[in-house]
Amino acid sequence: MATTNPRLVARLHVRALKELRLLRGRLTLEVLSAAVDQSVAYRFRDSSPNQKTISTYVESLNVADLGLAVMCDAGDDTAWEHLVLTYRPLLYRAAGVLAGADDTGRELADSLWAELYGVGHTRSSVEPGGERRSLFRYFHGRSRLSTWFHSVLAQRYIDLVRARRRTESLDVDDREEQGGHSSGRDTATVEAPDPDHARYARLFQQALQEALGSLDPRDRLRLSYYYVQSLTLAETGRLLKEHEATVSRKLARARKQIRLAIEHTMKDRHRLTPDEINLCYQYVVEDGSVDLSGALR
């Protein structure tokens, strides 16, 4: 693989020291150069880029944040002091936004902080040989440090919610086996049995998957951001680099396209009447016991 241009790294070094004064006298050119090399090696681990591609990548690095992470990883007290004062309150705020008012967010943030110190008890905290390693080793300067913190926190939170959901699901199964209360969905099925219920729901899912499959991936992503992740039009637009009016217009168009496709399939292929198609919609909603978007929010 091509190597990083030393002149470019020297320029980045100057930039890092300008952007973050505390790095002056601490972050040496050699240390930064090693961190940049590691970043390049990790980014292009599966490819063999040319010199220009590497230079473009290196230029885009958040070099001051990378320098701070390197200094913290090396145990520099001043760097840690800056990190704690600047980022810890923000991490708690982000945890609050993700997890709401309960203590889960705070606990996650504390555990993440421990991993940053290299004293956590996750796999990332311990080297195969038993040596402690900081989470900072996974930061390569591609994003800002603050966004990376939020990203790691979000990942932890999503994992936690999933684990909880699995546990809750097992609990529900146990209760059902013991003759306890069953879910509302099953109760509804017992109270109003419809021999076509399962069939209608299955037909709808098939038709929907066909309709979604015919959509452009970006259209699918837009629908998911809006309907599954419950993002606002503005947030969806920001992620897709579209104006919110464009998002709204394209959502409406995709909805119409999907609906026409579904109803066409149901009517022509499965010979369902409009009322039966309406029942399909109803059954799918009734069957929907899983609200992933709500659980992950």
Added chain:
Amino acid sequence: MSDDRPDPVDNTRFEDALAQGLQDRPKPPSGPCPDAEVLAAFSEDSLSTPDRQEVELHLAACVSCQAHVAALIRTEGIRPEVTRPATSWWLDWRWLAPLATTSVVLLAVWAVDPASIGDSGVEMEKTAPAPLDTDAGNELRESRDAASELLEARNAVRREQENIVARGRVPSHEAAAESDTARAREEVAAPAPQARQVAGDPLPPPADTALADAPSRSAPAERRLDDLARLSSTASPLRNRASTQSAGFVITTSDETAAWRATGEGGLEHSSDRGVTWTRQLESTGSELTAGSAPSGSVCWLVGRNGTILRTTDGGASWNRIEAPLQSDIGGVTATDGQTVVVEFSDGQAFVSANGGSTWRPN
């Protein structure tokens, strides 16, 4: 059954079924998920175009990564203060800004009433720093130019007032009052933007911005929402997006006598002094608000997600929840009074009510 034959009930069912179907969609194999740093860079829009496209393609098929990115966008506004690169002290705007502001204020006061400043004001003008050959110097000159223009306009109004008084049409105290009013109008209508930039004004009260362009329809309201969000993030990154709700927006009456502000936390505030002070009217509306319309100081309609419609007819002393024709997201509202209103759903459907929301018909 198609969109050519509008059927509100079916449409709602379809939307709910679509949302459920999207959640249940099985994840097709699309390679390993991007790591936390790549998703962070994606949410910052700092990936190269090919990398971005690759991540987007993965996201289209991976609900888990979508949730990750959605979580990131919700915490987007929580950022540390920006550390500025070191610059020479004499180029630092932090001392140029107050100096420029002081100069502008002194110029303004001196031009209105030179006697009130006397020699000291002239002295200050003389000792103002020489124009700098820098951007900051240019901004300083521009702010002075803007101030001069403002003062010229103000003096013209003043001369006109004096003429009116001289002609005996208006008693002098009324003329003075009118002069004050005109001055205040000028200040609202034509603040010197350059001066504000140089001074690094932290955050103009949101109402100021909204009151300057006060239409109460939904689309401008959404634009205002964006503007407010931008202003918030510019001034104080820490205050932006502290919750999962949108940043908020301001609704004003056409005569600007009253304003309501939907806050990012789902609450509602009211101002009766052009946005100088705000009082809390509702702690939480229970749903994200998207738009509002206030035809008068006592009547205001608010709309939001999941068919949320709220109305007050007593200036916000009490709010009533109105049953919407559909239980889906409403993106716009235009009210004529407390009885007549048009709501626009985000899927393009619009309904009108002429009896305060008791009944609705497609518009």
